[in-house]
Amino acid sequence: MKFVDEFRNRTIAQKIIKRIKEFDPFKVNLMEVCGTHTMVIFKQGLKGMLPENVNLLSGPGCPVCVTSQEDIDKAIDLAKDKNVIITTFGDMVRVPGTNSSLEKEKGNGADVRVIYSPSEALRIARQNPRRKVIFLAIGFETTSPLIAASLLDARKEKIENFFIFSTHKLIPPAMEALLKSKEVNIDGFICPGHVSVTIGSNAYKFIVRKYNVPCVITGFEPLDVLQSIYMLLKQIREKKAEVEIEYFRAVRPEGNRIAQELISEAFEVSDVRWRGLGIIPKSGLRLKKEFSDFDAEKVFRPKKEKSKENPDCACGEVLRGVKRPTQCKLYGRICTPEEPYGPCMVSSEGTCAAYYKYYKYG
């Protein structure tokens, strides 16, 4: 497949690794912020190929994983309405809430449908005018422009039974929150490629300026990741902190302006709660007032129950890079992809799921 196969060349990968090993063996912590990168790193076995001094930490870039327990509980409550069709990306269905999950509610008769695209949710709304269709809008800057586009379509077509439950989040504020907390030492960021398609490399400039931490925007093939690690090590050795774009076949400094305009037409920035990171100022997107009629939170007022995470689940610490999944007492013993206790084991991009599937107890 074009733009895929040529970025998976084993011989070149081995040569880049050789170059990575040539650096002085100083210990560095590099964080891959994006869950899709976590999966590439594990699936392609990159973690095991790197020298011991290069430590990769997984960050808060799995949207299902960082969704707060309150929001999961609200989504479950929305599903209990018999006149509602919940549409969602697949991974949300099995995330355990405080007392239930969307999967359990589905078992109790709730209409929960897994979809691939927000435009499918809109199609379901058109086909079911007597039902109310709620789309659980999770995701980062890659996904929010699509949701905005579907919402604008709904408004244009005067579709009155389509609603959005927005838990959209923004990546740069979460990166800053991690640096500010100083809980883990991060020497460089492997920045998310597809979030950066939307926001551009300029969006990370404040991180290198304020915190002096190098950033490399990275593509999703094994050679992209290895090359970025090399670029970060080079910056660290030269005591530089710049934003570089390894993934320049898709990412521009200014990002995708059309996508940015779509976001700002439908959403406004808000303070939101992240699992594991608490409330981060200006890190979320809520619907603008003029879209209140489409806002599931305002129209359906989901119950606020006393949300509680499983006290033994280390998902929050895993998302901050403080703990490895293998340091969680539930991991692998009672928490598995078949019976997950926290979202990091549910999501196909969760760090616990990636460890379990490709790394086990390494």
Next chain:
Amino acid sequence: MCLAIPARILRIEGNLAIVDMAGVKREADIRMVSNVRVGEYVLIHAGFAIEKIEEKDAEETLRLFREMA
């Protein structure tokens, strides 16, 4: 979640395109990529083209890999 897959544009009708995604034909919304033409490659995320892939930049990336290695 932020997965996006390279696909080749086969046909364009307004804001929609038929794309070839690893041998599978799918419909994609292309309103976010301006001036995209048949035969060009885009990244598809959840049914939308989020950006054009610049072929010459991809070649340049591969050249950099080879040069460094």
